[in-house]
Amino acid sequence: MNKYPELTLEENLILLCIIFDKEEDTNQWMRVALAQREINWEYLIRLSLFHGIFPFLFDKMNKLNWLKVPKEIIIQFKKLWQEHMVRNIVLHSAFDHLMDQFSKKGIKVIPLKGVCWAKQLYPNENLRSFNDLDFLVKVGNLDSAKSLLKNQHYEPQPYIGTDRFPENSWNLPFYKRLPGGMKICVELHWGLARPRDYCIPLEQWWRNSHAIRVNGERFLSLSSEDLLLYLTINIHASKYIYLKQFIDLRQFLIQNKETLDWAYVEKSIKKIGLWSNFCFAISMAYKLFGDDQQVMIRALRFERLKRIDVLKTVLDRREIIRGTYGEDLRQFFLILLLNDRFNCILKSSVKTLFPSFEAIAYRYSVNPNSKMIYFWCLLDPFFSIFRLFKKEAKCMIRKYPL
Secondary structure: OOOOOOOOHHHHHHHHHOOOOOHHHHHHHHHHHHOOOOOOHHHHHHHHHHOOOHHHHHHHHHHOOOOOOOHHHHHHHHHHHHHHHHHHHHHHHHHHHHHHHHHHOOOOEEEEOHHHHHHHHOOOHHHOOOOEEEEEEOHHHHHHHHHHHHHOOOEEOOOHHHHHOHHHOOEEEEEEEOOOOOEEEEEEEOOOOOOOOOOOOHHHHHHHOEEEEEOOEEEEEOOHHHHHHHHHHHHHHOOOOOHHHHHHHHHHHHHHOOOOOHHHHHHHHHHHOOHHHHHHHHHHHHHHHOOOOOHHHHHOOOOOHHHHHHHHHHOOHHHHHHOOOOHHHHHHHHHHHHOOOHHHHHHHHHHHHOOOHHHHHHHHOOOOOOOHHHHHHHHHHHHHHHHHHHOHHHHHHHHOOO
């Protein structure tokens, strides 16, 4: 018997290992699941790596003294954990060094995602996996920040956005190769999402930012209200849905539920046009974790509650874990369930099926000024519909490198 009957045994283990504030209950259910013996360990590990939650799975198995886990699987777990820890140590060290360099040069930056959220939101920062370092900089400081990275031997990656349509770009990746083949990736952000899709008042968000101290380290952070909005944008902006993003969101809401200025949040949602993103992210977190601490319900006490109820009903926890909700399917959910009028639905549908030349150029890596762009514009609506049913992420999970 599994705690979540609609999920497979492996998917039960995945969901149980990320609910870490009800440890006694989840440990009991994990013991029941592990005793069933027919576990597909390869699928379980691949699924945890895809969603960025392998550290949670390792931590749970370790606390349960590797109950019923075959020896060869334990060896594989420990090898992957060692790789995770090495990567975390290297990235934490690079983060501390770059923050020190930015400070010495007088360049204001706000660290985003990864290391920052590991330090702010988690009881053990090694539970949060990440693959790069992200920094928000002001446009006026962008050249100085780029020069600093180049002086630290980081090289800019080829990036179609900055060369061909800078008006819709908002970040620039750099990388540095280390001895042994490891690569450190750093992204400089001068925006937080595609300018075409969101009108984020960045100047206001910079003014709202404040210094925080976490574990003796001091750095700038977005205000709690702006960070909540960014968390929901980040979930929808990703190509696939990763469980670690919903853990970030839930941890944030639990930590800040008493201090958030919900009036400001609601006003900003309406002003920026984030209603669909906000509802989608909160509803999916609610579907995954429930709401024992009443943080999701508080977050959803705005308008259009009937539509949110429909969304929570339609969303399937099983498909969330299996990675089925890709970018295109997510977009259609938002169009059909979170628009008020038929003309809004029609406009949103047209925008999704027939994106701009710039979006097509970015998606298929073609020159937006070439004749080939028209060819891809004709094909893209068919590819978009195909992607709704392809369930591409499920294929990715099966092929995820171990």
